[in-house]
Amino acid sequence: MDFSLSSDQELIRSTARKFIENECPREIVRELNRSEKGYDPEIWRKMAELGWMGLALPEEYGGVEGGMIDLALVMEEMGRGLLPGPFFPTVAACSFPILAFGTAEQKERYLPPIAGGEALWSLAVTEESGSNEASGIRMQAKAEGDVYILDGIKLFVPYANMADSLLVAARTSEGLNPREGITVFVVDPRSPGIEIDLLLTTAGDKQCEIRFSRVSVPKANLLGEADRGWPVLELIQQRTALLKSAEMLGGVQAVLEMTTEYSKQRIQFGAAIGSFQAVQHNLVDLFNEVQGLRYLVYEAAWRIDAGLSELSAFPLISMAKAKANQVYQRTCVDCMKLHGAIGFTEELDIGLYHLRTRANLALGGDTRFHLDRIAESWS
Amino acid sequence: MEFRFSEQEERFREEIRDFVKAELPPDWALGMFEEGDSDEEWAFIMSISKKLSQKGWLTMTWPREYGGQGASGWKALVYAEEGGYWGIPGTGMGVSGVSWVGPSLILFGTEEQRRKYMPLIAAGEPDGVWCTGYSEPNAGSDFANLRTQAIRQGDEYVINGQKIWTSAAHQARWCWLAVRTDPKSRSKHEGISIIIVDMKSPGVTVRPIRNYIGNHHFNEVFFDEVRVPVQNLVGEENRGWYQLMRSLGYERGGVAARSYGHNKRVLEELIRYADGQGLTARSEIRQELADVAIDIEVQRLLAYETIWKMSQGKAPTFEPSRDKVLNDEILKRLSTVGMDILGPFSQLRRSGRALKWFRDLGGVCSLYWNLIGMSSAAGTEFTQKNIIGQFGLGLPRSY
Numbered sequence: 001m002d003f004s005l006s007s008d009q010e011l012i013r014s015t016a017r018k019f020i021e022n023e024c025p026r027e028i029v030r031e032l033n034r035s036e037k038g039y040d041p042e043i044w045r046k047m048a049e050l051g052w053m054g055l056a057l058p059e060e061y062g063g064v065e066g067g068m069i070d071l072a073l074v075m076e077e078m079g080r081g082l083l084p085g086p087f088f089p090t091v092a093a094c095s096f097p098i099l100a101f102g103t104a105e106q107k108e109r110y111l112p113p114i115a116g117g118e119a120l121w122s123l124a125v126t127e128e129s130g131s132n133e134a135s136g137i138r139m140q141a142k143a144e145g146d147v148y149i150l151d152g153i154k155l156f157v158p159y160a161n162m163a164d165s166l167l168v169a170a171r172t173s174e175g176l177n178p179r180e181g182i183t184v185f186v187v188d189p190r191s192p193g194i195e196i197d198l199l200l201t202t203a204g205d206k207q208c209e210i211r212f213s214r215v216s217v218p219k220a221n222l223l224g225e226a227d228r229g230w231p232v233l234e235l236i237q238q239r240t241a242l243l244k245s246a247e248m249l250g251g252v253q254a255v256l257e258m259t260t261e262y263s264k265q266r267i268q269f270g271a272a273i274g275s276f277q278a279v280q281h282n283l284v285d286l287f288n289e290v291q292g293l294r295y296l297v298y299e300a301a302w303r304i305d306a307g308l309s310e311l312s313a314f315p316l317i318s319m320a321k322a323k324a325n326q327v328y329q330r331t332c333v334d335c336m337k338l339h340g341a342i343g344f345t346e347e348l349d350i351g352l353y354h355l356r357t358r359a360n361l362a363l364g365g366d367t368r369f370h371l372d373r374i375a376e377s378w379s
Numbered sequence: 380m381e382f383r384f385s386e387q388e389e390r391f392r393e394e395i396r397d398f399v400k401a402e403l404p405p406d407w408a409l410g411m412f413e414e415g416d417s418d419e420e421w422a423f424i425m426s427i428s429k430k431l432s433q434k435g436w437l438t439m440t441w442p443r444e445y446g447g448q449g450a451s452g453w454k455a456l457v458y459a460e461e462g463g464y465w466g467i468p469g470t471g472m473g474v475s476g477v478s479w480v481g482p483s484l485i486l487f488g489t490e491e492q493r494r495k496y497m498p499l500i501a502a503g504e505p506d507g508v509w510c511t512g513y514s515e516p517n518a519g520s521d522f523a524n525l526r527t528q529a530i531r532q533g534d535e536y537v538i539n540g541q542k543i544w545t546s547a548a549h550q551a552r553w554c555w556l557a558v559r560t561d562p563k564s565r566s567k568h569e570g571i572s573i574i575i576v577d578m579k580s581p582g583v584t585v586r587p588i589r590n591y592i593g594n595h596h597f598n599e600v601f602f603d604e605v606r607v608p609v610q611n612l613v614g615e616e617n618r619g620w621y622q623l624m625r626s627l628g629y630e631r632g633g634v635a636a637r638s639y640g641h642n643k644r645v646l647e648e649l650i651r652y653a654d655g656q657g658l659t660a661r662s663e664i665r666q667e668l669a670d671v672a673i674d675i676e677v678q679r680l681l682a683y684e685t686i687w688k689m690s691q692g693k694a695p696t697f698e699p700s701r702d703k704v705l706n707d708e709i710l711k712r713l714s715t716v717g718m719d720i721l722g723p724f725s726q727l728r729r730s731g732r733a734l735k736w737f738r739d740l741g742g743v744c745s746l747y748w749n750l751i752g753m754s755s756a757a758g759t760e761f762t763q764k765n766i767i768g769q770f771g772l773g774l775p776r777s778y
């Protein structure tokens with residue numbers, strides 16, 4: 001047993017923290033939230049130079065061949081610094097399924113541009129039901145000669161407005177089990193028949209509606225096998241859940257630190273509010289929760305790096321995400337309240353974290369979804 | 380990072396499981412309190428202590444010269460985890476001897492004290508059973524407020540006063556007693572000393588207190604002109620409080636791992652039973668179980684982290700308090716969902732005519748009724764949070 005980070009990992013963490021603090025202070029975060037693109041291509045280019053997009057990809061595809069812990073550490077710092085951008089959809093959601101299920105040709109073609117920061121990707125799974133379950137995927141893809149014809153609507157597709165490619169899950173056949181008959185496609189968002197609209201989110205992060213009307217996708221663009229898309233989505237689910245949890249961990253850690261600091265400074269009734277037991281115990285509850293979340297995330301990432309079976313990592317990932325969802329929401333709300341009225345203002349950074357709560361909960365799976373996955377692992 | 384035990388540690392785990400199969404009845408039920416309510420129960424518990432001692436497990440982290448094996452904290456953690464999972468009784472020798480008397484004597488005791496008391500504990504002998512006398516009627520959470528006095532007269536201390544809630548006092552040969560040796564000290568934290576008292580001394584009276592379940596676990600202990608040789612003073616006179624503060628963290632280090640093992644067992648039994656009854660199909664039960672399963676894994680990780688910090692030579696400060704708060708929270712949720720799963724069967728006792736209907740599920744009933752006491756024992760939730768606030772978050776004292 002060893003709970004320490006390696007010196008390389010310490011370096012990754014401190015580099016990421018410094019980089020994000022320097023390149024993307026909160027004024028920039030606010031600006032980017034208001035902008036159309038939602039990210040800064042210049043920062044993105046520098047991130048690619050640091051090797052972040054290919055951190056956990058093999059060298060042959062331009063990656064650094066680090067581990068999931070390394071990537072989790074970077075995501076943690078992104079959560080801490082609220083760095084906006086398409087890193088999550090591109091790297092966390094799309095690069096791993098391409099690596100695991102892509103043909104040699106697909107990997108050759110798609111991965112190096114991801115690692116190099118030249119290609120932005122996004123994931124289009126969620127539909128009108130808003131559900132993460134297989135039954136939520138209703139979009140039709142019909143085989144016609146060499147192509148599939150896609151019809152339907154995808155929602156909450158992060159940064160689809162900027163994406164060069166999409167992974168799209170659609171239904172190619174109907175069975176009794178909703179997990180059968182799903183197929184994952186690589187789709188060019190500039191294909192005829194596709195319309196993309198930015199959804200206006202409270203947080204200002206970029207999420208889109210994509211309408212597909214008789215969109216033709218070559219059969220060569222299948223990722224994995226036809227009708228057998230569920231395992232692809234499972235992998236996506238697990239990577240996104242884990243890495244989103246890491247990002248959320250960084251966020252709650254920052255919120256807790258800010259609030260603890262504030263509770264030492266703010267004087268009422270002649271004493272620091274942090275000396276009032278109700279305030280102090282509330283902070284202690286959050287502090288305990290954050291520590292627990294931290295190790296769930298790290299151990300889940302470690303299990304993947306250690307090459308233990310996906311099966312052994314999966315309940316832990318679900319635990320991490322369910323915990324992250326609960327802790328993130330609670331920490332943000334409690335800490336805003338612990339600030340009093342100033343916590344409710346635009347001026348303070350703390351609200352920026354809470355605005356992200358709902359997106360964080362949805363991406364990578366909500367709490368009830370993951371609690372059910374944990375229960376599934378018992379049988 | 381590495382979240383894996385060594386092969387050696389895993390082999391040791393197997394050895395413990397073999398021991399359990401060989402030595403415990405197949406229907407052995409877990410019980411958090413080693414109360415040994417009847418004489419037969421207590422005799423059985425002590426017989427297991429003896430066997431654990433023969434295995435060298437009872438006090439494995441102690442140095443060899445005092446009856447230990449110089450084992451690593453990790454090995455002890457595996458033992459605590461399995462001990463909790465299988466409910467191995469007799470691991471504490473009362474509650475105090477193994478957990479804190481030995482380690483404190485190593486930190487503060489004289490060589491003579493170590494050689495006299497530690498091997499008795501390590502041998503799993505009735506003369507190695509200890510109780511701890513901290514709390515008094517007016518010194519609970521504020522235990523530095525204690526009044527029991529020890530006045531030095533020649534080569535002896537003369538002790539007068541009263542302790543309360545003293546677990547296992549009726550079974551103990553020795554008491555690890557906190558007393559006031561300087562009644563005129565400037566602050567209540569000064570002037571406290573730790574003295575070892577032979578429970579067979581004239582003037583010691585133990586009066587049982589039954590808890591609300593009807594069990595005899597703790598006692599009142601009265602000291603009336605009890606004479607104790609000055610050699611029984613542990614560490615420095617009047618510095619007892621500061622000694623306790625230093626050793627406290629170490630003492631509590633292993634508790635979390637044992638609790639984790641136990642909780643894991645209860646959870647597994649609940650899942651199995653609920654599945655058999657078709658209850659996991661009910662989403663509120665399934666989700667509540669999954670939710671508490673998360674915190675049980677968190678408990679495992681945090682228990683390991685505490686041991687890891689100690690293995691790095693860092694003295695734990697707030698961590699044992701954190702681990703205790705978490706355990707209390709888990710017990711509350713685990714036992715509540717467990718009792719809901721048991722439905723009306725949750726009312727039954729483990730004895731009498733209805734025994735055939737009693738369903739134990741890893742001792743969940745015992746947990747449910749006992750957790751209220753367990754959360755007060757060794758410091759309440761609020762006082763633990765005070766400690767975490769001060770030492771984990773660096774906040775000012777809140778009370």
Ligand SMILES: Cc1cc2nc3c(=O)[nH]c(=O)nc-3n(C[C@H](O)[C@H](O)[C@H](O)COP(=O)(O)OP(=O)(O)OC[C@H]3O[C@@H](n4cnc5c(N)ncnc54)[C@H](O)[C@@H]3O)c2cc1C
Pocket residue numbers: 277474510511512513514515518519520521543544545546547596597751752753755756757758759760761762765778
């Ligand atoms: C099963 C069991 C076994 C025990 N075994 C032993 C033993 O072997 N030896 C021994 O010495 N003692 C033992 N105790 C006693 C135990 O240590 C005390 O119960 C504990 O320290 C609390 O003290 P109290 O019961 O006097 O409660 P009090 O201190 O009177 O507390 C009452 C309530 O006030 C709250 N409170 C008190 N102070 C604060 C504060 N500063 N901030 C916020 N809230 C506060 C507490 O949280 C609690 O809810 C045992 C207790 C139990 C239940």
